[in-house]
Amino acid sequence: MGERVLSLIIVGVLQGGVYGLLAMGLSLQYGVCRVLNITHGEFVMLGAVLTYVLSSGLGLNPLLAPVILGPLLFGLGFLLQATLFRALKTRAPSLAAFEGNALLAAFGVLYIIEYVARISFGSTLMPSYYLSDRVSVLGMNFILNQFVTFGIALLLGVAVYLFLNRSRMGKAIRATAEDPGTAGLMGVNTNMILAFSFGLGALLAAVAGTLISTKTAVSTGMGFSNTVIALIVVVLGGLGSVPGSFVAGIMIGIVSQLVAGLWEPILTVPVYYAMLMLLLLVRPTGILGKK
Amino acid sequence: MDITRLVSTHRKLLLGGFLILILIFLATFPLYAKAYDVRVLTFILIYVVLAAGWAMFSGTTGYMSLAPAAFFGLGIYAMAILQHNLPFPLIIAIGGALSFAFAVLVGLVTLRLKGMYFAIFTFGLVVFMTEIVQYMETRLTGKHGQSIIPIDIETLFYIMVGVAVATVLVTYLIRRSRWGLAMLGIGGNEEAAEHMGVNTTRVKVFTFAVSSAFMGAAGVVAAPVLIYVNSNIAFSLYYSFLPIFMAILGGMGTAYGPVIGAVILGYLDTTLRSQLFNYFYLGFGTIMVLIIVFLPSGITGLVPLVQERIAKLTAKSRKGGQGQQHANT
Numbered sequence: 001m002g003e004r005v006l007s008l009i010i011v012g013v014l015q016g017g018v019y020g021l022l023a024m025g026l027s028l029q030y031g032v033c034r035v036l037n038i039t040h041g042e043f044v045m046l047g048a049v050l051t052y053v054l055s056s057g058l059g060l061n062p063l064l065a066p067v068i069l070g071p072l073l074f075g076l077g078f079l080l081q082a083t084l085f086r087a088l089k090t091r092a093p094s095l096a097a098f099e100g101n102a103l104l105a106a107f108g109v110l111y112i113i114e115y116v117a118r119i120s121f122g123s124t125l126m127p128s129y130y131l132s133d134r135v136s137v138l139g140m141n142f143i144l145n146q147f148v149t150f151g152i153a154l155l156l157g158v159a160v161y162l163f164l165n166r167s168r169m170g171k172a173i174r175a176t177a178e179d180p181g182t183a184g185l186m187g188v189n190t191n192m193i194l195a196f197s198f199g200l201g202a203l204l205a206a207v208a209g210t211l212i213s214t215k216t217a218v219s220t221g222m223g224f225s226n227t228v229i230a231l232i233v234v235v236l237g238g239l240g241s242v243p244g245s246f247v248a249g250i251m252i253g254i255v256s257q258l259v260a261g262l263w264e265p266i267l268t269v270p271v272y273y274a275m276l277m278l279l280l281l282v283r284p285t286g287i288l289g290k291k
Numbered sequence: 292m293d294i295t296r297l298v299s300t301h302r303k304l305l306l307g308g309f310l311i312l313i314l315i316f317l318a319t320f321p322l323y324a325k326a327y328d329v330r331v332l333t334f335i336l337i338y339v340v341l342a343a344g345w346a347m348f349s350g351t352t353g354y355m356s357l358a359p360a361a362f363f364g365l366g367i368y369a370m371a372i373l374q375h376n377l378p379f380p381l382i383i384a385i386g387g388a389l390s391f392a393f394a395v396l397v398g399l400v401t402l403r404l405k406g407m408y409f410a411i412f413t414f415g416l417v418v419f420m421t422e423i424v425q426y427m428e429t430r431l432t433g434k435h436g437q438s439i440i441p442i443d444i445e446t447l448f449y450i451m452v453g454v455a456v457a458t459v460l461v462t463y464l465i466r467r468s469r470w471g472l473a474m475l476g477i478g479g480n481e482e483a484a485e486h487m488g489v490n491t492t493r494v495k496v497f498t499f500a501v502s503s504a505f506m507g508a509a510g511v512v513a514a515p516v517l518i519y520v521n522s523n524i525a526f527s528l529y530y531s532f533l534p535i536f537m538a539i540l541g542g543m544g545t546a547y548g549p550v551i552g553a554v555i556l557g558y559l560d561t562t563l564r565s566q567l568f569n570y571f572y573l574g575f576g577t578i579m580v581l582i583i584v585f586l587p588s589g590i591t592g593l594v595p596l597v598q599e600r601i602a603k604l605t606a607k608s609r610k611g612g613q614g615q616q617h618a619n620t
Contacts (some may be wrong), residue, residue: 036410038414084580084584091584096353099585100353100355104355104535104539104579105579105580105583107535107536107577107579108575108578108583109580111532111572111575111576112573112576112577112580113577114572114576115570115572115573115576119570121415224528224550225418228414228415228418231411231414232415235408235411264426265426266422267426269415269418269419269422270419270422270426272415275414280400280401280404280408282417
């Protein structure tokens with residue numbers, strides 16, 4: 001029993017890396033652009049499905065797919081912010097009105113992306129597993145892709161963290177998130193920064209999609225459940241906090257494995273919800289959120 | 292006598308007459324229409340309740356509830372569980388009351404917080420309900436899904452007319468009351484409203500609960516129309532998203548805007564969705580984005596614009612006419 005719990009926790013941590021990556025993109029988009037991007041899961045879906053299409057059609061190594069898909073989805077995200085959300089922002093009378101309108105517009109985009117994908121790639125499950133060899137560590141059984149995906153997610157997470165905190169561009173992004181007006185006066189091209197941040201969020205979603213595709217079968221309908229997980233993780237970690245997203249992602253990963261392994265798989269989302277409710281009652285700004 | 296003046300002086304009379312015409316149409320519809328058409332109209336009325344109910348809360352306060360399906364599904368399941376034990380009208384009341392209580396609970400936790408927390412929380416609420424209901428159902432009954440004893444479609448239609456009229460009427464009355472002003476205040480500037488003495492949390496939670504009660508009641512009536520339900524059908528996200536699209540298409544500035552949106556999209560939904568399927572949803576999303584960008588106040592938002600245009604045109608022609616008269620004399 002003890003060993004089983006331990007192995008579930010380890011798998012949960014490994015799983016949580018991907019959740020963290022998933023949430024980091026969303027957190028960035030909301031924190032900087034103030035767009036609660038509920039199409040996030042659809043970008044994950046695009047990343048996952050296109051990885052399968054590339055690897056099964058062209059024989060590309062799935063883990064190299066982000067080299068093509070990353071820039072592609074970055075461009076899509078960049079364009080969305082530079083056209084749609086920017087237009088909404090200039091027309092909205094207040095920030096609250098913009099957030100509301102952006103959310104509703106994102107709904108429309110969600111439908112467009114999901115159904116274009118359904119029309120192009122069908123709605124069936126695609127067996128996209130990769131690196132599913134068993135490995136045994138300390139007498140416990142794991143699957144190779146669990147380690148690989150965690151490693152990539154962690155690496156990217158650290159890279160984004162360093163980028164935001166150490167680079168000049170990262171400084172501009174943080175300044176724009178803090179106070180776009182003043183940042184603009186200081187010579188930051190805020191429209192460019194917003195579009196870049198949104199694109200970066202989409203890129204992270206695409207990589208998360210690729211990582212997910214190695215572990216489970218993917219389909220064009222998978223977007224929504226990923227959006228829900230990303231949203232829960234983001235709120236748990238604190239809206240706009242990148243390290244918080246990662247910590248919360250690992251927490252959710254552990255909880256999901258424990259609930260599914262020891263209790264009932266269908267109850268994972270209800271348990272996330274109970275956690276979310278508790279957190280909102282006790283600490284509304286999230287685990288690592290400021291204010 | 293030009294038309295604009297006629298319309299503006301007898302506005303109330305015309306509006307009353309129009310409403311009576313609609314009611315007469317609804318009352319006599321099952322007498323001459325085919326059963327299929329009655330079914331279509333019943334479903335449109337269900338959408339009217341969902342869209343008007345959604346706009347009642349989210350349209351005025353600006354708090355985006357993304358969970359109409361959670362309350363709608365609660366009503367459906369109230370019917371599925373109680374259908375053998377209680378009379379139908381009582382179940383409708385219970386479905387409404389259950390949704391009311393559940394909405395108070397959700398509202399108390401999430402509506403104290405400002406900003407996007409409410410939207411985030413309600414977004415996943417539907418998934419939460421789907422899974423927990425499925426878990427309970429398979430635990431208790433050993434199967435996933437319930438069949439509902441069919442009820443005569445004409446009866447359902449008349450009940451639905453009642454629920455829809457009640458929803459729109461309550462929306463209208465709330466809008467005219469102090470309560471409605473408080474809600475608009477919250478939508479405009481919540482902090483200012485609070486300083487003016489509005490108990491914002493109470494207003495928000497109560498309105499959210501009232502709007503949810505109507506959705507729950509609609510769910511009870513929808514269950515026999517659907518005949519068979521399981522948690523995936525009852526808590527389908529589509530019932531969350533569609534009413535929001537409808538309210539926005541119609542425009543949320545008035546009580547009747549969401550009704551217009553619901554009639555248009557509801558008709559398209561019941562007639563085209565099963566044929567076009569994927570393309571239907573694609574068109575749906577595209578229209579949604581276009582409306583948010585170019586017509587954020589919806590179809591009814593066009594009315595004042597058009598009126599202004601007409602008024603300008605008539606004023607111009609009148610001025611021109613007067614000018615000629617002066618020249619003649």
